[in-house]
Amino acid sequence: MTGPDIPNRPVPQADTAAVLMERLAEQLGSRASVSAVFGEPVTSGGITVIPVAEIAFGFAGGTGPEAGAANTGTGGGGAGARPRGYIEIKDGIAAYKPLRAPWVNAAVPLAALLAGSVVPLLVRRLAKRRPR
Incomplete structure (x- = not known):
């Protein structure tokens, strides 16, 4: 069995x-x-x-x-x-x-604007700190 x-x-x-x-x-x-x-x-x-x-x-x-x-x-x-x-x-x-969530329509352009204005400032500061 x-x-x-x-x-x-x-x-x-x-x-x-x-x-x-x-x-x-x-x-x-x-x-x-x-x-x-x-x-x-x-x-x-x-x-x-x-x-x-x-x-x-x-x-x-x-x-x-x-x-x-x-x-x-x-x-x-x-x-x-x-x-x-x-x-x-x-x-x-x-x-x-x-x-899409409604906040995405506002958040994406704001993030792009922030990145576009902050990134050049950071690059300039880092360039000044670099020893030559």
Whole structure:
């Protein structure tokens, strides 16, 4: 008789953990989707908009050191989603449009202005300090 054919055999902890992880993954995976977060694609006036999101989920589970009925194991998990952009389909042409945070529109030009004014001053000071 092989291992799986033995009746009433206790399930090893590794098998219990694998079953628990599979159940958690199924439940989280069914809830963490773009359509669950943002809805279905929308078509209006010949333009179709398909939302794009970054979705992540994680889970963990475990059992104690002793096998038995009182030691069934525990587990937990979570999911999160962030909008990343949308795909616009117009006249048979698809284009990805990323969503940027509003502060990026102000921060990038300010950083470029700051770098453009500070870097020449630093170069001049370093040039003066250099021994000749």
